[in-house]
Amino acid sequence: MISVEEALEKVLGYVDVLEAEEAPVLEALGQVLAKDIVSDIDIPPLDNAAMDGYAIKADDARGASEQSPRFLRVIDTVSAGTISQREVTPGAAIRIMTGAPVPGGADSVIRFEDTDEAQRRSPDKDEIGILCEVKPGLNIRRAGEDIARGTVVLRKGTVLRPAEIGVLASLGMSTVKVIRRPVVAILATGNELVDIDRPLPAGKIYNSNTYSVAALVRRYGGIPRILGIALDSEDSLLAKLRQGLDADMLITSGGVSAGDYDMVKDVLASEGEITFWTVRMKPGKPLAFGTLKGMDREGSPRRIPHLGFPGNPVSSMVTFELFARPAMLKMMGKKNLTKPMVEAVLEEPVANTDGRRVYVRAIVTRRDGQYYASPTGPQGSGILTSMSLANGLVIVPEDTAGAKAGEKVKVLLLGWDDEDTI
Amino acid sequence: MISVEEALEKVLGYVDVLEAEEAPVLEALGQVLAKDIVSDIDIPPLDNAAMDGYAIKADDARGASEQSPRFLRVIDTVSAGTISQREVTPGAAIRIMTGAPVPGGADSVIRFEDTDEAQRRSPDKDEIGILCEVKPGLNIRRAGEDIARGTVVLRKGTVLRPAEIGVLASLGMSTVKVIRRPVVAILATGNELVDIDRPLPAGKIYNSNTYSVAALVRRYGGIPRILGIALDSEDSLLAKLRQGLDADMLITSGGVSAGDYDMVKDVLASEGEITFWTVRMKPGKPLAFGTLKGMDREGSPRRIPHLGFPGNPVSSMVTFELFARPAMLKMMGKKNLTKPMVEAVLEEPVANTDGRRVYVRAIVTRRDGQYYASPTGPQGSGILTSMSLANGLVIVPEDTAGAKAGEKVKVLLLGWDDEDTI
Numbered sequence: 001m002i003s004v005e006e007a008l009e010k011v012l013g014y015v016d017v018l019e020a021e022e023a024p025v026l027e028a029l030g031q032v033l034a035k036d037i038v039s040d041i042d043i044p045p046l047d048n049a050a051m052d053g054y055a056i057k058a059d060d061a062r063g064a065s066e067q068s069p070r071f072l073r074v075i076d077t078v079s080a081g082t083i084s085q086r087e088v089t090p091g092a093a094i095r096i097m098t099g100a101p102v103p104g105g106a107d108s109v110i111r112f113e114d115t116d117e118a119q120r121r122s123p124d125k126d127e128i129g130i131l132c133e134v135k136p137g138l139n140i141r142r143a144g145e146d147i148a149r150g151t152v153v154l155r156k157g158t159v160l161r162p163a164e165i166g167v168l169a170s171l172g173m174s175t176v177k178v179i180r181r182p183v184v185a186i187l188a189t190g191n192e193l194v195d196i197d198r199p200l201p202a203g204k205i206y207n208s209n210t211y212s213v214a215a216l217v218r219r220y221g222g223i224p225r226i227l228g229i230a231l232d233s234e235d236s237l238l239a240k241l242r243q244g245l246d247a248d249m250l251i252t253s254g255g256v257s258a259g260d261y262d263m264v265k266d267v268l269a270s271e272g273e274i275t276f277w278t279v280r281m282k283p284g285k286p287l288a289f290g291t292l293k294g295m296d297r298e299g300s301p302r303r304i305p306h307l308g309f310p311g312n313p314v315s316s317m318v319t320f321e322l323f324a325r326p327a328m329l330k331m332m333g334k335k336n337l338t339k340p341m342v343e344a345v346l347e348e349p350v351a352n353t354d355g356r357r358v359y360v361r362a363i364v365t366r367r368d369g370q371y372y373a374s375p376t377g378p379q380g381s382g383i384l385t386s387m388s389l390a391n392g393l394v395i396v397p398e399d400t401a402g403a404k405a406g407e408k409v410k411v412l413l414l415g416w417d418d419e420d421t422i
Numbered sequence: 423m424i425s426v427e428e429a430l431e432k433v434l435g436y437v438d439v440l441e442a443e444e445a446p447v448l449e450a451l452g453q454v455l456a457k458d459i460v461s462d463i464d465i466p467p468l469d470n471a472a473m474d475g476y477a478i479k480a481d482d483a484r485g486a487s488e489q490s491p492r493f494l495r496v497i498d499t500v501s502a503g504t505i506s507q508r509e510v511t512p513g514a515a516i517r518i519m520t521g522a523p524v525p526g527g528a529d530s531v532i533r534f535e536d537t538d539e540a541q542r543r544s545p546d547k548d549e550i551g552i553l554c555e556v557k558p559g560l561n562i563r564r565a566g567e568d569i570a571r572g573t574v575v576l577r578k579g580t581v582l583r584p585a586e587i588g589v590l591a592s593l594g595m596s597t598v599k600v601i602r603r604p605v606v607a608i609l610a611t612g613n614e615l616v617d618i619d620r621p622l623p624a625g626k627i628y629n630s631n632t633y634s635v636a637a638l639v640r641r642y643g644g645i646p647r648i649l650g651i652a653l654d655s656e657d658s659l660l661a662k663l664r665q666g667l668d669a670d671m672l673i674t675s676g677g678v679s680a681g682d683y684d685m686v687k688d689v690l691a692s693e694g695e696i697t698f699w700t701v702r703m704k705p706g707k708p709l710a711f712g713t714l715k716g717m718d719r720e721g722s723p724r725r726i727p728h729l730g731f732p733g734n735p736v737s738s739m740v741t742f743e744l745f746a747r748p749a750m751l752k753m754m755g756k757k758n759l760t761k762p763m764v765e766a767v768l769e770e771p772v773a774n775t776d777g778r779r780v781y782v783r784a785i786v787t788r789r790d791g792q793y794y795a796s797p798t799g800p801q802g803s804g805i806l807t808s809m810s811l812a813n814g815l816v817i818v819p820e821d822t823a824g825a826k827a828g829e830k831v832k833v834l835l836l837g838w839d840d841e842d843t844i
Contacts, residue, residue, distance in 0.1 A: 025618070026646075029637045044804065046625060052679065079654070079682065081614030083625040098679060099614055099733070101625050146805045153807065161836075162641060163809040166634025166735055170627070170806055174619040192503030192521055196447070197596040203505040203523050205466060205592070212588025215451045219584055224448075232501070257474065257520060260501065311521070313588055382466065383568045384592055385575065387585040414583075 003398070004357055007279045008323060011289055012337075014275065014305045015327045018248060021180040025168050028160050030221050031178035032333035037154040039171055042144035046101040048080075050139045054093040054115060054128055055106035058136040069116060069129035078103060093128055102140055109139035147171070157333065179333035184217045184324075185244030186210050187227040189237060189255040189264060190311060195229065208384065209253040209309070209316045216320045222328050237267050245294035248331060250304055251324060254311030256288045264288060264308045272306065280398055282356040283315035283381035287323070312381035318359050318393065321412070340413045342392075344371035350394060351402040361390035364411055373411050391415050425820070426779055429701045430745060433711055434759075436697065436727045437749045440670060443602040447590050450582050452643050453600035454755035459576040461593055464566035468523040470502075472561045476515040476537060476550055477528035480558040491538060491551035500525060515550055524562055531561035569593070579755060601755035606639045606746075607666030608632050609649040611659060611677040611686060612733060617651065630806065631675040631731070631738045638742045644750050659689050667716035670753060672726055673746060676733030678710045686710060686730045694728065702820055704778040705737035705803035709745070734803035740781050740815065743834070762835045764814075766793035772816060773824040783812035786833055795833050813837050 002010075020034030049055065056072060064070040072093040078084040080099030088094055088105035096102070096109055112118065116129035147153055153171065154164055160178065168176055193207040194200055207229055214224035225247055230240040232255065244250045255264035256277070265288055268274050272292035279287045288308030296302045307324055309316040326337035342364070350360045362373040376389040392411040396403055403409050424432075442456030471477065478494060486492040494515035500506040502521030510516055510527035518524070518531055534540065538551035569575055575593065576586055582600065590598055615629040616622055629651055636646035647669055652662040654677065666672045677686035678699070687710055690696050694714035701709045710730030718724045729746055731738040748759035764786070772782050784795040798811040814833040818825055825831050 026633055026636055026640070029640060041622065043627070043806075045622070045627060050802075050804075052682075077682075080612055081626055097682060099612070099627075141802065141804055145800075145802065146807055154810070161810075162634045162637035163739060163806065163812075163836075165637040166630045166739065166806050167810050169618050169633035170630035170735065172616075172618050172620075172622055172628045190502055190521070192501075194594075196591050196594050198594075200463065200467070200594055203468060204503055205521075206594045208588045208592035211448055211591035212584045214448055215584035215587040218448070218451060260474075260499075260519060313592065317585060317588065378567075380472075380563065380567065382472075382563055384465075384585065384588050385568055388576070388583075388589050390585075414585075 001278045001280045001285070002276055003280050004322060007276060007287070007289065008326065010275050011305065011307070011323050011327050012330055014291055014303070015330050017333045018180050018182060018331045020177045022175050023178050025165055025173055025176050028176050028178045029162070029165055031160055031181065033154055033156050033158045033160065034177040034179050034333070036152050036156050037168065037171070037173075039147045039149055039151055039153050041171065042149045043147040043170055044141055044143055044145065046143050048099055048101050048141050049096045049109045050098065050141045051109060051111040052098050053096060053109045053111040053139060055088055055096045055103050055109050056093045056130065056134070057088060057090060057106060058108045058134050058138070060090060061110065061130045061132065061134045064130045064133055066131045069131055071127055071129050074126050074128050076103070107136040108134045110134050111139060157335065159334065182222045182248040182328050182331040183225055184222045184328065185225045185227055185247035185250045186213050186217070187230055187240050187244060187250065187252045189230045189232065189252055191232045193229045208313055209311065212313060212317055212384075213251055213253065213309070213320060216317065216324070217328070220325050220328050221332055232263055234263055234267060237263050238271070241267065241271065241292065245292065245304060246297065247304065249324070249327060250292060250306045251309060252306070253309040253316045256286045256308045256310060268292070268306060268308065272303070280356045281322075282354070282358045283312060284310060284319040284322070285356065286310045287319050289323070310381070313384040314361070314381040314387050317387055321393070321414070342371045342411055342413060343408050344373040344392075344394070344411045346394065346403050346405055346407050346409045347372055347374040349402060349405050350375055350396055352396045352398070352400055355398055357398040358396040359412070360394040360396060361386045362392045362394045362411065363390060364392035364413065371411065373409060423700045423702045423707070424698055425702050426744060429698060429709070429711065430748065432697050433727065433729070433745050433749050434752055436713055436725070437752050439755045440602050440604060440753045442599045444597050445600050447587055447596055447598050450598050450600045451584070451587055453582055453603065455576055455578050455580045455582065456599040456601050456755070458574050458578050459590065459593070459595075461569045461571055461573060461575050463593065464571045465569040465592055466563055466565055466567065468565050470521055470523050470563050471518045471531045472520065472563045473531060473533040474519050475531045475533040475561060476552075477510055477518045477525050477531050478515045478552065478556070479510060479512060479528060480530045480556050480560070482512060483532065483552045483554070483556045486552045486554055488553045491553055493549055493551050496548050496550050498525070529558040530556045532556050533561060579757065581756065604644045604670040604750050604753040605647055606644045606750065607647045607649055607669035607672045608635050608639070609652055609662050609666060609672065609674045611652045611654065611674055613654045615651045630735055631733070634735065634739055634806075635673055635675065635731070635742055638739065638746070639750070642747050642750050643754055654685055656685055656689060659685050660693070663689065663693065663714065667714065667726060668719065669726065671746070671749060672714060672728045673731060674728070675731040675738045678708045678730045678732060690714070690728060690730065694725070702778045703744075704776070704780045705734060706732060706741040706744070707778060708732050709741050711745070732803070735806040736783070736803040736809050739809055743815075743836070764793045764833055764835060765830050766795040766814075766816070766833045768816065768825050768827055768829050768831045769794055769796040771824060771827050772797055772818055774818045774820070774822055777820055779820040780818040781834070782816040782818060783808045784814045784816045784833065785812060786814035786835065793833065795831060
């Protein structure tokens, strides 16, 4: 039996960052940049007006005041997206809208409020009164102020959030090179399992693991491929496994204990290689990990990491969070593979009876800047509703007999996304 | 000019929870349950073995020890998914695998390790030696232990996380009634804009707002519908707007300032109703909100909430987070509409010169349990790269002249999802 840390190290040791793909920029949301992005344009492309007003020479406003306006000839109007063909010469002004390129000859933009614009009717608009002095550069956004041509705008390895998608679009990139998402094949095993769209015969249970695992795969950015249910026979298991051998990772649930019908280990041993089996944790002890002989997209041989989860629904979700999630994130090129963790005050005692690291489903709340964790009740690993109640997993170390109420404990946060983050 | 709170209250006042839809259970991830889920089965459906072992009567093990085993006749073997047709009578045992229904007559399961199973070869397996006493109920998971038939398993309003998807699957639900996702139509306005897949003429800029906004819509669980670019003319704007009138919300960017070519307000006034225009915030002051005359899926008239964002890319993202996000979440039936916020120590001073609430892009870090916020540099609302650097927005209240380095400030967290949550 190895520790959680050793197990994770082995899993990550068998997992590589996937290849890059060219994706439409909006589809790449949440993926990781596969190369540096260098801008081949300036943003903004030209000096432009930050306000609606008049493009002038600052010199022409010298001495101007409300009492003694300086009057300039209005020789053109320019709006965003158009370029004036006229040049601002001494004594001239060009009416300009926010975002419009600053015409040649002008060195500043004076806003409407600092002119007599509001007092003028249309026919009079070939002249404008300037009501204050201005400094050269006033209300001008400089070309390249946001992004200068030739600079690295986003680094390889950056996770693309909405702001980065916007930056790529501002460079005119309709597609972008990102690390592709992993395809995770999911197989449930067990004669007792029935598909969720079928009636339930006596003695059988519905296959829920496939759906909680598929939802976790999707939550963390992967593509689940559901292989269905394999019966407890080597033939059935092999036939199903072979349908998943072009995936990037294979997850099975069930069949990894020591029972007569637990075939997964045997098949794994014949079709690949077992790296470890059993981890010093609870739930999740009979976790198997190995590699299967598979093939890549071109049909060349490669080894596919395989996680064999216990059949209990809670064990399967907990082992996913601890091992499959970091493996998936590594494949996607992400750097931060650890789950968010907080220190919390335990509100009820929890026991540790057999020297494994215990993950206790708990409700985490925050009151007056302090986190508190309260176990959700019965912790049987078949009890999926306790996982549904929980938003955290209290960690009870393997070398302790448990933790008392009032003690500080570490808690992994399971919360959905930021609207549920506490 | 109204406050951020008044503006949000008005926006939310015009937004309703959307209708329910029946969705495949895995697709419903992240959506909100539209009705209580009552189980019509027990889970587990029958009393079953928690360990591999023998189903026996506890009475038959009385006085058993390693020195003096009690021997029982093995009359059957039962594995998960099958039901034994035999009954455990006094002196009899049935070999049983984890998860298998406990046969009639048995009241406990003794695990292999507490029998002489390991010493026996196949031919001898019609008898088993019991090596210790057992209590009735030992190693039996009770029918209905996780979910009892007739109980409410999940309440209306619950957000479906992977654990809840698993719970629904365990009940045999292949589809589920959830509040549908909002369709958000997105329209960029401005003669200066060019589609990202086209060459860039002089004086033009790429349309980036549509993509950052579409990415935000997707991030928060909505369905973006991209309408493209409208020119600064009433005809062009009207034609484009009308393509979005069967969406649940319409977001335009640009055209809401006071410039000659800012048509959005005029069209809004003619095609619907303006609720407010300008909010006491920076960036984002010229935010417009109103409703447009649209139609529902059946073609009946209804009013569509319309958010008119400023054209600057940062303004557009900040106003999305403050107004469009909570509106979308409300439509989806979510209860918690507020962004996660922390208190942080400001590392550099920030100024507030004109009595608006300022949202300063900042990098938030956590050191020794304390959050720190450091502004990302120039805060021009055209500077989208500053939004890409940031993971938080420092809030500078409208009634202050700014905040000093070392002061405690409130910060909205923008982080991606939990792998980036600090």
